[in-house]
Amino acid sequence: DAGVTQSPTHLIKTRGQQVTLRCSPKSGHDTVSWYQQALGQGPQFIFQYYEEEERQRGNFPDRFSGHQFPNYSSELNVNALLLGDSALYLCASRQGGNYGYTFGSGTRLTVV
Amino acid sequence: GESVGLHLPTLSVQEGDNSIINCAYSNSASDYFIWYKQESGKGPQFIIDIRSNMDKRQGQRVTVLLNKTVKHLSLQIAATQPGDSAVYFCAESHSGNTPLVFGKGTRLSVIA
Numbered sequence: 001d002a003g004v005t006q007s008p009t010h011l012i013k014t015r016g017q018q019v020t021l022r023c024s025p026k027s028g029h030d031t032v033s034w035y036q037q038a039l040g041q042g043p044q045f046i047f048q049y050y051e052e053e054e055r056q057r058g059n060f061p062d063r064f065s066g067h068q069f070p071n072y073s074s075e076l077n078v079n080a081l082l083l084g085d086s087a088l089y090l091c092a093s094r095q096g097g098n099y100g101y102t103f104g105s106g107t108r109l110t111v112v
Numbered sequence: 113g114e115s116v117g118l119h120l121p122t123l124s125v126q127e128g129d130n131s132i133i134n135c136a137y138s139n140s141a142s143d144y145f146i147w148y149k150q151e152s153g154k155g156p157q158f159i160i161d162i163r164s165n166m167d168k169r170q171g172q173r174v175t176v177l178l179n180k181t182v183k184h185l186s187l188q189i190a191a192t193q194p195g196d197s198a199v200y201f202c203a204e205s206h207s208g209n210t211p212l213v214f215g216k217g218t219r220l221s222v223i224a
Contacts, residue, residue: 103157
């Protein structure tokens with residue numbers, strides 16, 4: 001049983017560019033959350049998707065947007081990239097009312 | 113805002129010894145707590161969780177203790193092994209519906 005899969009694993013972008021990160025949740029999971037993890041820090045919540053709608057959002061600017069598809073997979077889009085957006089982006093999924101999240105291995109984004 | 117923090121940023125232990133990693137939380141409304149292990153280049157991996165109606169929960173070689181009076185959480189690892197070397201995060205949530213809030217993490221180094 002595949003867990004949470006994310007693509008790509010690594011990405012290098014230039015300031016001002018746009019990026020799209022992808023996530024496939026664990027089989028049976030319908031809720032997807034995205035986190036940003038800066039080097040040496042704990043993950044910070046970006047937003048959560050359920051039933052194709054953004055349900056909760058953390059303290060991130062509108063440059064960060066997302067989408068959830070009918071098959072529960074999700075995308076994270078970041079526009080007008082800044083150097084400070086360099087981080088590990090983690091996708092986590094869970095099933096319905098269950099409390100625990102399963103995390104993917106993340107996408108390492110480097111903005112130069 | 114509310115936050116979850118850790119007392120010790122690094123911890124070195126001898127192989128075979130017991131490890132104790134501590135965590136303080138500030139949101140008194142939090143009722144669900146999780147410990148995650150994160151190895152280099154990987155996403156957080158679930159270790160054990162506990163709800164606020166419990167004081168202690170045991171898993172395989174791990175025990176989580178919750179002291180709601182002083183808002184303190186600890187993870188005990190018995191007979192620490194080299195494979196336990198990683199960064200450990202505690203995270204909290206309210207009723208499982210609010211996003212997980214992570215602390216900064218503690219790096220555990222096991223000395224063989």
